[in-house]
Amino acid sequence: MTDPLLTVRDFSVEYDVTPPVKAVKNVSLQLQRGEILGLAGESGCGKTTLAYGVQRLLRAPAVITGGDVVFHDAKAGDIDVNALDAGEMQRFRWDKISMVFQGAMNALNPVATIGAQLDDVFAVHRPQMSKAERRRECEQLLEIVRVGKERFRSYPHELSGGMRQRVMIAMALALRPQLMVMDEPTTALDVLVQRDILKQISELRHEFGFSVIFITHDLPLLLEISDRIAIMREGEIVELAASRDIWERPQHEYTRKLLSSFPRLTGAKGVLVR
Numbered sequence: 001m002t003d004p005l006l007t008v009r010d011f012s013v014e015y016d017v018t019p020p021v022k023a024v025k026n027v028s029l030q031l032q033r034g035e036i037l038g039l040a041g042e043s044g045c046g047k048t049t050l051a052y053g054v055q056r057l058l059r060a061p062a063v064i065t066g067g068d069v070v071f072h073d074a075k076a077g078d079i080d081v082n083a084l085d086a087g088e089m090q091r092f093r094w095d096k097i098s099m100v101f102q103g104a105m106n107a108l109n110p111v112a113t114i115g116a117q118l119d120d121v122f123a124v125h126r127p128q129m130s131k132a133e134r135r136r137e138c139e140q141l142l143e144i145v146r147v148g149k150e151r152f153r154s155y156p157h158e159l160s161g162g163m164r165q166r167v168m169i170a171m172a173l174a175l176r177p178q179l180m181v182m183d184e185p186t187t188a189l190d191v192l193v194q195r196d197i198l199k200q201i202s203e204l205r206h207e208f209g210f211s212v213i214f215i216t217h218d219l220p221l222l223l224e225i226s227d228r229i230a231i232m233r234e235g236e237i238v239e240l241a242a243s244r245d246i247w248e249r250p251q252h253e254y255t256r257k258l259l260s261s262f263p264r265l266t267g268a269k270g271v272l273v274r
């Protein structure tokens with residue numbers, strides 16, 4: 001049975017430069033509710049353009065040249081993302097989708113406590129909440145991402161890179177989005193911290209029911225965390241299948257090539273965190 005959250009049909013994006021770059025070409029995919037979908041492919045294949053494009057986060061010279069994006073909202077029913085005006089789009093983005101960027105942990109304001117920065121998310125987007133309610137929510141979020149509520153008054157420099165990235169995940173979780181887009185969220189962290197955070201993301205999506213689009217070059221990592229993986233090449237999805245199938249019986253020649261370029265995949269199998 002399917003329960004889609006996002007349906008993308010024939011989606012194309014071009015960069016209007018000379019010569020023009022067709023960065024995403026007629027991509028169709030459906031993301032299920034609660035699913036982690038990995039987007040893999042070598043640098044420049046269009047992963048970021050696709051993930052940003054479906055949220056209309058691209059700026060000129062990027063032009064969406066075709067396609068539909070429908071968000072199947074749990075409460076409001078189907079939303080045609082292309083039809084939203086700028087104001088609606090902004091509210092939609094904050095309410096329904098959140099993003100964790102590569103190196104996001106360095107985007108924290110160094111002169112404000114992490115508590116104040118988390119509090120800001122609620123103060124701006126949930127103005128009806130009282131100060132006490134906001135405080136409670138922030139502390140709860142810090143507990144959920146295992147930073148600990150006692151860190152509420154810490155400054156970013158007082159936390160490790162892994163903890164700062166967890167704070168960013170707490171911010172992304174704050175408004176209880178239905179979709180989280182993660183663009184290389186753990187690349188800058190060491191492997192053990194990375195694993196721990198990924199495991200937690202996987203647990204949280206079960207707990208909160210959000211879906212994840214996870215972008216990375218790191219195919220072995222995607223095989224561990226994703227339910228399904230889309231392999232992109234030169235703007236097209238050449239294969240989209242369950243992670244296990246991508247690993248055990250890749251259909252496309254390019255998928256096989258990509259798999260063979262990761263030596264650690266040929267050794268002992270890792271433990272799946274899903």
Ligand SMILES: Nc1ncnc2c1ncn2[C@@H]1O[C@H](COP(=O)(O)OP(=O)(O)OP(=O)(O)O)[C@@H](O)[C@H]1O
Nearest residue numbers: 015017021023042043044045046047048049050061
């Ligand atoms: N602002 C821009 N102007 C022109 N071309 C661009 C622009 N941004 C991206 N491109 C081109 O679009 C294509 C897709 O880029 P994109 O960043 O989406 O790929 P990616 O798979 O996310 O790469 P990476 O993994 O390196 O981030 C590439 O050929 C890139 O050079």
